Amino acid sequence: MIVQVQYLPHFKHKALQWASVFDTTCYLDSNGFSDPYSKFDTLIAAGAKSHLIASVGNAFEQLKQFRKNNPGWMTGFLGYDLKNEVEQLTSENVDGLRFPDLYFFVPEHLILIKGNDIEIISDEPERVMNAITVQKPVVAKRQSPISLKPRFSREEYIDTVNQIKAHISRGDLYVTNFCQEFFAEEAEIDPLNLFTQLNAVSPNPFSAFFKWGSNYILGASPERFLAKRDNRLISQPIKGTAKRMDDKQADEQAKQNLRSHPKELQENVMVVDLVRNDLTRSAKAGTVKTEELFGIYSFKHVHQMISTVVCEVQDGLTNVEVVKNTFPMGSMTGAPKVRCMQLMEHYERSKRGVYSGAIGYFSPDDDFDFNVVIRSLLYNSVNKYLSFHAGGAITYHAIAENEYEECLLKAKAVMEVLGGK
Template identity: 55%
Template sequence: MAEAIFEVNTDLFLSKALQWSKGFDQVCLFQSNGFSDQYSQVDCLLAVAAKEVFTSTAGQSTFERLEQFKSRFPDTWIPGFLSYDLKNELEDLHTQFPNRTGFPDAYFFVPQYILRFKSGSVQIIADFPNEIYQAIQKEETLDPSYQVRGQVRSRMSKDDYFQAFHHILDHIKRGDIYEANLCQEFYAESAHIDQPESLFQKLNELSPTPFACFFRVNQSYILSASPERFLAKRGNTLISQPIKGTAPRGKNEAEDIALKQNLASNPKEIAENVMIVDLVRNDLTRSAIPGTVQVTEKLGLYSFKHVHQLISTISCEKNPELTDAEVLENTFPAGSMTGAPKISAMQLCDLYETARRGVYSGAIGYFAPEGDFDFNVVIRTIIYHAENQYLSFHTGGAITIDAEAEKEYAECLTKASAILSALGQSL
């Protein structure tokens, strides 16, 4: 493919590009919203239309086949997602609930058109980049208005949540597990969103995060405002940045500072983070050169529009004998969404939750041309299947020995607030 760089009004051209992308079956947009760290690689990248597609369901040797697929296309971006339910392929686990969203367990595609945005410019990678630039310039900007039909409900009542919470707590007291990430689904049937792209932009405006993503395959949509990196590779270095520990933003500066300070010193929140750091260290050991796993940032305090969060960074040097897909397989799903020990926690979540997680708790990301990759954790995310008229999102939180049911339930609602606001609804 050829490539060319054009000077543009970035926001305006992106809006036109999203409108133009509606004419194709596959679309993936990654947005960092100005957040960056030493591992950041993509400010904003739009991949459109598929030359080749990879899809899989748990039990079909997904990671082995994914490596075979990506190895055929070493010089291009390959975006895609991995469903949480791939855990059933990796361990002796099963999911008892139906796949209401209709998504596959894995989907990746080789784009025909790639637009990489920088401030004031766009790089277009395509067979004929000038033609693509002209086609997009002729488009109208994306209409920011949208309509949502379908009332959001919780599949787990507050009483049901409390009951599940106390079951999990009993297991912790017995020593079966140390921590479990209990999740609940919010959903709408007979749902309709007339412009999912505009809803994503609104969600992104309400909750700007480093790993935001819009993903469409035909009539299936993922609208993600994820703040969390699952796993990245930069050169020979693997990086994971689990989030555990959450506090709401304050109503004023003084309250906000107090909430932030309380989070930084809260024993329960710190314990959550430390347990998951240990789990991620163990996961990375399976893919690391011995002796290279290290915690490079412990309990970092980061503020987003709706919440403060504790984020730790664990890194290692990758064992050169392993493929990228094997590395993902060795760490999947993200420990921050399971609990510890990982397999026991997943078994209990399957037992006490009331819905299949599907794409939620999985990962969305890309393989890059130079050999790097980056995947988020799918949280703060709307899943919408237009043909099935089904809309879904989950929230969850870690239960430890010191957890309180009322506070954990409130945290679930805090995490849902930006999505509910974008949908124009409340519970």
């Protein structure tokens, strides 16, 4: 069933409100950003015909079988700590969320929005449309201020970055992504209300609202991890960040400074090399290429340096095998990949979990698309634990104090909607 409505933003808001009542919900929104690889502007999946919850051990194999049994639309997430299944690694840090390592579901109802067309895939599409139409929009309530606590003080963070730089000087690694958690205990939020505010304050091309049971992911991600279109794979790592300026001329200068900054260029090109290497595991020989290097893209709070790496996929590989071959994404690990993951497990103070993982979908035409879970709030409503991670690339030229400020910049939108410190 394909329909059109007069005012699309109003419909999207009511559709998400309707979907969020289900025990399982996935909302993916491009927020109007131009993307040549996107199949839709918005996807809304509600209710689960069947689902898969898996932990590190044989999670990818379980997903492979689940996908084989369910070849239609499927959405879900992959947690960063699946690294322990891909490589001989462990995760021993504090985990306040207790999310599974992998969760996917086959939706009862699916809504795809592209331009002005709204496609409803359901056994009862008219009933779904009517249920959305009669929704009375809930007026957004102001969030009671919540202050997030850091796992590192500023001084501890700076000291740790300098310890990591010592590893770089010794040749243990070239570039890594060091992350810190900001968290709140006994936090009470309205997840849908908070996501709506976050998406308004920080609209991004890979925003996501994901719910299963009492657990929530409220995402404002700007980054694509990996997509497949026909026989083509696309990865778009982000490395390089500059603050937006209110003055137009100063803002343009910030973009130019980012475009020519040695440290930002260095971290981006090293991650591009890592992504190219990861893609060779799934690529036809000789097809891996960098389609765009050092592209500068502007978002509400930051300018980002984004590169695009593509290849043709090998015959005979399943989509789950392709995803596993590149997981976790290079932009959130570093190079050499395994050594970086080992060292960050040592220096970080919290389990990353879904942060640094991916949310996305598999479609009936054998394509898929996954984001990178960054700029995201994670919430367990049973134990009232609220978590936000921020990270940055550490290279030989990194200045620890600047890296700390970049973490705070990336947290700006989240802090704004929480109303705390």
